[in-house]
Amino acid sequence: MKKYKDLLSKNNIAPSFQRIKILEFLDKNRTHPTADMVYQALKKKIPTLSKTTVYNTLKKLSQSNIIAELHLFENEIRYEYNTDPHIHFKCLKCGKIYDLDETYDHYENNFIDGHKVIEHHVNLKGICRNCLEK
């Protein structure tokens, strides 16, 4: 996939087969997976893949801001392909995490109590529309 190869090269990350596949997976599966979920999914197609490579790659990609590390509600890291600012909603019933297109940049580059705000993260919890219907 040229798209991913170019993106990696542009960020001075050698576009190895594994890295391209991990990046492609995150682009095509917007499910906020953990490192282990990425590993489990890709292992099927790349039997030789190691968890170490997944961890190393995810760290490299997030350091280059190609993907984002999420620290949502549990004590675990989840990853997502970097996109426009948005907020996260987690369903308390089914556990699914949704991206919401709310920008909510109320605080961005603003000052609160004298503190300069650079980043903001809004995490919501509740019951998702699918679970409400049941």
Next chain:
Amino acid sequence: MKKYKDLLSKNNIAPSFQRIKILEFLDKNRTHPTADMVYQALKKKIPTLSKTTVYNTLKKLSQSNIIAELHLFENEIRYEYNTDPHIHFKCLKCGKIYDLDETYDHYENNFIDGHKVIEHHVNLKGICRNCLEK
């Protein structure tokens, strides 16, 4: 401390010496400590204290909503004595976490895209007023 003893009893948690001390520590040190920080601080005064007790107590207290478990920006759990709704600000320079009295209940008990919002968490990052002055 009668205050803590009563609070524990009211929640059907036996008000043992260790539990009272852990709760008192969180009330008097609003520094969002990790379990280990609580342990290190209290071990000085209670040499026999074990980490297990700290972990077990923190879990019990947060299950009763006496304290809150925070999943802020790093992949670790921090705890705080439960108070009015507020948001958190972490300084990128000094690492300190501030409580901000912004309520921001824009989404609370509201529906977004059909999802019912029950909880919300707003986490900000930036440079705190102390670090800005330097």
Next chain:
DNA sequence: ATCATTGCAAACACTTTGCATACGC
């Protein structure tokens, strides 16, 4: 041939669990 990436295994940090002892009512 060189250099970086990979992947195994071991180490690591944080948290939980099992269980015997000790404590409080």
Next chain:
DNA sequence: GCGTATGCAAAGTGTTTGCAATGAT
């Protein structure tokens, strides 16, 4: 004395590191 809390040690997760083998240019 009974029942629960404590605290040690061991096990369990999620993540990182050391290093030899592999792979790409």
